[in-house]
Amino acid sequence: MTDQPAKARIPIIPTILVALAVLTMIGLGVWQLQRRAEKEQALALMSNNTRLPAIAFPRFGADLDHYRFRRSSLVCLDTQFVEMVAGKARNGKTGYRAIMACRTGAEGPGAYVDVGVSPSPSLPEWQGGAVQGVIALKPTSQSIWGRMTNGAVVDEPLLIADEPAQGRVPTSPPNISDIPNNHLAYAVQWFFFAAVAVIIYILALRRRNATKAA
Structure with a gap:
């Protein structure tokens, strides 16, 4: 009889945990993209506020994007x-x-x-x-x-x-230019972290399977 090479096996629980982590990071990246769009709308609103006439001072708890500037x-x-x-x-x-x-x-x-x-x-x-x-x-x-x-x-x-x-x-x-809108950079970071996590896990699986096959 000839020896059959051992089939590569993927550990279920670690794979599930990594997959959940990667999906979470992707979700955070998508959320940051949504926040970027919301921030752009808010900045446009506040920029327009500078050209509007005076208004009564807002109460606490008001949507301040409509009042700032x-x-x-x-x-x-x-x-x-x-x-x-x-x-x-x-x-x-x-x-x-x-x-x-x-x-x-x-x-x-x-x-x-x-x-x-x-x-x-x-x-x-x-x-x-x-x-x-x-x-x-x-x-x-x-x-x-x-x-x-x-x-x-x-x-x-x-x-x-x-x-x-x-x-x-x-x-x-206050100056509108001082309000940051870094959400795109944050989104790219989360997508990058997700890609790195996938690459590291694939390399770890290859090393694990190569060790078992040796």
Whole structure:
């Protein structure tokens, strides 16, 4: 009798696990392509907002893509300091932006106002009043990991005041070109990871079968 070469066998469970991982990565790539299209629509909407007339300041929880970059105004009846964040002034210098919370009615809703930049993290001298400016998003310090583990942060509207508080300079208004749209690059990365995973697994199977045949 002659020896018959052993047939190459594909392990079922590892193959299923790899297939699921590859399908997941492909799915994430497709999702990023969808997000890219959504971001392009949002950027087009916000670009058009810069040419529209002033609008009432939005309530918390509104779809802010329809409000960002539009001019607005409010009356701040009472103020409370919220936080100091790094930022850039309209004159190009960097410093500390002061974010204030405002009471705009007897019971609300409230609003956040950026009252300008100073070179030191000193508390602003500002008691509110009529404010005009541009609608932006309130800065958040939560990391990407924090968003993943604690849930997505709800964006809140912020009015960047044209006239800063005493001793401060106006904060640089938001710029649409600063909003990234990296979803195509992320999609390519996920597709690349899926292809690499398939290649590595095929090479591993060949090596495994060659070892058994030896």
